[in-house]
Amino acid sequence: MSATRPHITVLLHEAVDALLHAEADLNGVYIDGTFGRGGHSRLLLSRLGPQGRLLALDRDPAALQAGQAIDDPRFSIHHARFSEWAEVAADQGFLAVDGLLLDIGVSSPQIDAPERGFSFRADGPLDMRMDTTRGESAAEFLARADVRTLTEVIRDYGEERFAGPIAKALVARRESGPALERTRELAELVARVVKTREPGQDPATRTFQALRIHVNAELEELRGALEPSLRHLKPGGRLAVISFHSLEDRIVKRFIQLHSKDEPDRRAPFAPPRAMPLKGIARIHPGADEVTANPRSRSAVLRVAERIN
Missing domain, CATH: 3.40.50.150 (Vaccinia Virus protein VP39)
Structure with missing residues (x-):
């Protein structure tokens, strides 16, 4: 750890x-x-x-x-x-x-531990669960959710204006290759879709927030x-x-x-x-x-x- x-x-x-x-x-x-x-x-x-x-x-x-x-x-x-x-x-x-x-x-401590998967700043498994003993991880959610569901989660919980394009890119990635399993993979995918962002904010910030909120039903x-x-x-x-x-x-x-x-x-x-x-x-x-x-x-x-x- x-x-x-x-x-x-x-x-x-x-x-x-x-x-x-x-x-x-x-x-x-x-x-x-x-x-x-x-x-x-x-x-x-x-x-x-x-x-x-x-x-x-x-x-x-x-x-x-x-x-x-x-x-x-x-x-x-x-x-x-x-x-x-x-x-x-x-x-x-x-x-x-x-x-x-x-x-x-x-x-x-949760953010700073790469193995918890909360942060895009270090590579780790796409987990994001507060309780690691139960429930669906972020990777498991991304492996099954359709474009509409992903769009709603990223838009509503991340207040992300590019939610639709991000959701489509996530599903296209899933259908064309191996499933997303690492935080760095997700951050890089979002960065390719989101071309503009507030100064000092990583393009993946809102998407990571949205997935975390959804996974934990916060x-x-x-x-x-x-x-x-x-x-x-x-x-x-x-x-x-x-x-x-x-x-x-x-x-x-x-x-x-x-x-x-x-x-x-x-x-x-x-x-x-x-x-x-x-x-x-x-x-x-x-x-x-x-x-x-x-x-x-x-x-x-x-x-x-x-x-x-």
Whole structure:
């Protein structure tokens, strides 16, 4: 396995401060739905009280291994998708929690390991699965998908304006020769199709993003993780979500907006509006110092909401 650069947790203090705010229960139950390499979890544990509990989830076996190194009776880590956080909490005897943290997307150790297949910068197998123990790899998807399906995935998840030509080139390659199995092969194919791109951006960036999101059902996972917060966050409990591109952030923004605006009853227009369960608290971007130290943080945005009833 290749060496990777040290993982730098994005918006570390901002996310933990949002969950453990002045009125927070430091002996409450908190969820880190995306453990990664544990930056947020370790800071949360350093600030929780002696009776506090932190349940961490991750579907990446490497992340689970990292989490098992934490020796703290207040902490447990579980092999699960972050959309399953409420079920994991219930299995541990907690039907309501005091805070939920989600740090969406791929981590630096995943990007920097060529054998994971997330990056076009080094050659490796076209895998892209967060959970390497199950599911269809990117290579397997490319080996079966038709032009229409490929176009939709690359257009919708990569916001790629050349999705159609890329999809046609992928199918033509499959029909005329050996299947794509390596990241470098895919990056070179896309580069031949995409002749123009924003300065500093590799032509394959959007296609790799799209395939990764599709293979891991990332947007569906995010929707599935947000909905239980309406039922399983305690009043005063907080939801904190860090996202890295507009597709994710749009889902979080709309979810908070939808559930934080008082809704009038159309059948009784003069009645007081129905109170909604959430209140938007903050939208936070990395500061200049963080972006300088960790350029991968530049697109991150943290949205925070509080359960109010």
